[in-house]
Amino acid sequence: MNNIKKSRVHPMVIMDTVITGFRLFGIFMVLALKEQNWKYYLLVLAGFLLLIVIGIFDYFVKSYEVRDGALIYTKGIINKEVKNINLENIQSIDMSSNIMYQAFNLLSVDINLVGGKIRIKPLKKEIALNLIDILRDLKRDEDTSVVHENTEEEIQREILRLSVKDLAFYGLLRVRFFAALGLILALNDKIRDVFKIIFDNEAYFDELLQKNAESVAGNITALFIIIGIFMILVVLASIIFTIIKYYDFILTTKDHNLLCKYGLLTKKSLVIDIDRIQSVKLIYPLRYRFFGLAKLSVETLTNNVSEDLSEQKSTIDVLPLVKKDFAQDFVKNNLGIDLEHYDNLESEKIQRKARMAMYRWSLFNCSPLPIIVFAILYFANVDLKLEYKILGSVALYLVLVSYSILVKNYMLKYNELSYDRHYFKNTFMRQLTIITELIKVKKVGTINSRTNYFMKKRDLSHLSINSIGVNSDIKLKYYDKGYKEKLERDFIISEVGYE
Template structure:
């Protein structure tokens, strides 16, 4: 039975107004920089532009409607250009509910519904829906493809990651993105509030010694490192995984709350990542490859877990998968082959810099040596294997990644090599699935390893 068409919450008008202003503010900024008096002289034009944007936001809200039937989700939108979109419920791959900080204050949410054809944009994006309605829709849609009469009231198993574990995950992540974000925050704070004091302190330190400068830099780096841990904990705080009969429910976030509902049969692959620092202490992270338009977010099953506990974790929370240790079986004697082009580039850079500052040639040489060493150590960790149900592929540069894929989830398998290695029968292999990070490659592998796997995987796809 068809449900009545519904609109987003009326507060969406204000959200859309702010969004339109944000997306079209550059011309006003340009005028303000070039001749700010124009904005004050023609203030009425600024008000008129704001009124047009407000009117556009109102009609965007008015013309946006959605409805859910027993088999479809229907979307109607558009002012000048009308659009109708009907999505079969059994095609839904994942449902994500986000609550940015402002939305939490207003009791609103953003519900994104992704299908196999979703790219960078969700197939259906309901931004500015009431929180109550968002939960109702998610509960209605998350059992699509399963037995509708079964309504699971409480999860079968629940796993919570403590603040201590998240802090350790951040401390051992080796993720410089958070450190750079923290450095940016510190720079803004210093530049805004304590710039004069820092300038005075800096001048005094420089007058004292280079040791003092080193200490100052070290203090800033340590502060950035500690702040990066805080940012990580804020981002993933309250990390909880709930397992139901047919799906997983993952939620996290202290300021911006996120929750993702994933049917078991929609999980494309499971990846175990061992960072450079983490693997020294036996720690890993486990993530899921699912179809989601949120390309910035990795879907973690567990952000920080002992390697010996991964098998038990997967048995409980992703029972359709099993942990398979991948052997190291790349062709070690050809580890040098992928280095030819990088070595040529390093050599060209060294020759070019030698005409300018010969002392920098040593820096290029050290970078080249480090790259060769990292590549060689990573290449020899590569591996590939397949059994009746799964394919396991492993690669490493700095982070070692082992991905386990159900054979029926493989969308494409490709082998490739340069002319020299092609004639000798060695191949790199690339396996693709649906999802945000659905491409995995490793190699080179000898003929007796890659060829049987390639044949069996392609024949099972045809079958």
């Protein structure tokens, strides 16, 4: 059996500790140095020496070993912690290397567990690769529950490669225009000061603003010029950041694993075991649908798998920007899920009586804002007749109710659930983003329902289906209570009978 004796990480961990400490307390150190007082200089020096001492202790305390088919990881200076990790608990093993690590040929190894992560860093590249190979070999020997038809070693096959042009377009789609606009308007005065610095002529810019301020049209023109220029800067910053972050993005498959590599300044490598994937999401944001594009994400039992390729803690965007047909073919050819089969299954949609219940709640949910507006107008002694205040509040209420009902009608067009003994197929819309989620059934743990007096009169309830895994919950709102009984017969009762 392959073992690794008790080993320490690379001494570069001392520098990591210093850098981490400077990130936390760097602002205080800079402020102390600006005081030009030798006492503060001594305090900063003592801080650096303390960080170095902590790093030295961390180097001698932190260790790892592989023994008897288990990984043993030790860390902690004051509170020593020893983790004995069952290899079956390992979901995936990833690598990363920032600029400093690349200069010294070092790697950081992230071992993703169910609900947690162990980060062993830094390690010499050859040592890190050897550790990963041993863990994967032992894990493969331990995991006897999955048998593949093809016993020969699979050839690494490229699935997707994103060019700089693709990444630039991806960076454009990632821009949150409304959020950027709100930030620009909120910091309008500060932004004008920045313009003065950029033009390097405060008198000229003040004269320009003063001239435009003489008329409403001129002031609006100046505002739009400022917004336009800074919006362009926001777009350029998003594009440059995306290119640097995901440079040379490539997704391949080998040995029933998905391998994802990317990064310019910090190179990262993710390995995702296809058998460990809990759910698959086909995501169609509104801005993607204009170009016939889609995004495909997978979820595992591990939180914080990738800080870069995630919009949520456990979601990994393995196909961040592809054509819709490409994403659907990937699901069928690489993940073994036939979408056409699930499209043809009998599905359940929200019934008409449920729609009426949702509309009724819109009448209540839209009422607080008009009431608040009316109260402000009434108590602030605004120079308006009472009937105008009432009519204005009623008009606002009608607009909000109409908008709420229209949005609900639009969203319900895409709301449906179907399933077989392998997957749930749940399609829904969230904030104008259409999501088709395929969740492994495995063994349903609980089927919960929640109702109230008005829903009970219509035999409606909110359902929650929990399968194995923290990321496998399906929430169904305003479904018929009879559908809950059907789900219980198919999953709960049948499983008990089978056992």
